[in-house]
Amino acid sequence: MGELTFLKELYPLYEDAVKKARVRMDNLIKPLGSLGTLEEMAIRLSGITGKLHNEVNKKAIVIMCSDNGVCEEGVASAPQIVTLTQTINFLRGITGVAVLSKHNRCDLKVVDIGVKEDITISGLITKKIRKGTWNSAKGEAMTREEALKAIHIGFDLVRELKEEGYNLIGTGEMGIGNTTTSSSVLLALTGCSIDEGVGRGAGLKDEQFFHKKEVIKKILQVNKPVKEDPIDVLHKVGGFDIAGMVGLYLGAAYYRIPIVVDGFISAVAALAAYKINPLTKDFMFPSHISKEKGYNRAINEIGLDPILNLGMRLGEGSGCPLAFNIIEAATVIMNNMATFEEGDVDIENYKDLWKEEAK
Structure with a gap:
């Protein structure tokens, strides 16, 4: 590394x-x-x-937003434009994570790390690497250099947050198709089965779900990611959002700030960070047990126990503000x-x- x-x-x-x-x-x-x-x-x-x-008096959730070229394969139940719409809605304060964050007095840091469209809206952190990844069912999702760039973006954001006085960070994401990229990364890193590591995402019907699993098989066959090299896995079958979150976890360990893991996608990013350097585990606090299949495998691989079990599977970072309250109670x-x-x-x-x- x-x-x-x-x-x-x-x-x-x-x-x-x-x-x-x-x-x-x-x-x-x-x-x-x-x-x-x-x-x-x-x-x-x-x-x-x-x-x-210790005190928890300044909290932020970093939401990595990016599009995924694998959506060309019809793996998602929502149109890809929803990535753009929700990225804007985070800053409008009307999404699940936004209202929970406001209720729990924590800030949202919304990052465009690879949304297909150009966005001009106040408060957006623009770190766009490219307008979405390539279709990983046809070849690598991004170059190795782009994966490293995404990691460094997340890492540097932690430094900036620490300089601004934040002492607790949460992870979130937005990107239609990213349960496909996350499942691909999970299978590549662990060798677990399709049935163990692939869920329905945002509610695929049976036929769509079967198709999604076939696409993920193809992704792994085409790219042949190297299990022992997490960067290879990320650049071949991952997404900019996942790689950016990997940087957040590595940055939290480097700058010694506790960081909260949200649902399935952020847990897979946490697993990739753990595979890069196992010391990251000590700085991670999983917020809740996600209902998305594959979550338990990712968290168990790291060896962490989630704080809450509320039947949630929204993603976005929505579990983080709830976990922040529990962590703050521990300091009290x-x-x-x-x-x-x-x-x-x-x-x-x-x-x-x-x-x-x-x-």
Whole structure:
């Protein structure tokens, strides 16, 4: 992976901070481990930042928007123009992720990384590599250089967000046909079966679904992506949106900012980032269990446990603002709960009993 020179400067969690955070968490006035996953979140946040006390006071969801040439094969239930329409609607504030973000006081960063049409609208971050990828059923979706460029775009956006004071990032995407590209990447990276890794996307009927699976088989046969080289996989069968999100995950690990994984497509991007450098896992927080087939395989490959199970499968980053609330709650526990000593609670025998029950 010499093409991504920053990978040499990715480091694991700060172990000293993790140890201090665990000691404090275990001494808060509660039975040992009684706040479950919230405790582990707070401890991991300390390992990410190196600080015992952390705040989540500036949050952003980055939505990578791009078109996919494979739509020529009729793999999507929606027309390709919807990519353009929804990219604009994110900035109008009327999509699922937009209304949830507003409700949860987090910002949207909408990125045109490869939409087919030119867009002029206030607030759009224009990083267009090209007007959509090529049709991966006929050959590579993009060049290796373009895949690397997309990764660097995501990486650099994390740097800009950190400079602007953001301390929690979410991932989102928009691109008609991107469940086909994501499934292709998943199958190439894991070797899982078509039935395990390919879902109906935005509601394909049986005949369309069969056709989609046949197209994905063709994509893999035509391109022969190299499983051991995630960049090869991305440039041959992926999308600009997926590669851009890979850059977000790598950037979050480099700049030490917690990053939230949304649904299937962002989970596949997370898997690709993990395959590039396994240290990225420590910085990822999966928001919810997606109903889209293949999600569980991607998340299980990384070894992560989603926070919520709400039957969602919208994508866009819609699970991120909900997960932000939970992560913020974890910081409140670490910051505001008292230890036994701080709370003047002298119940050593009872405290020992709690610890015994927790074993």
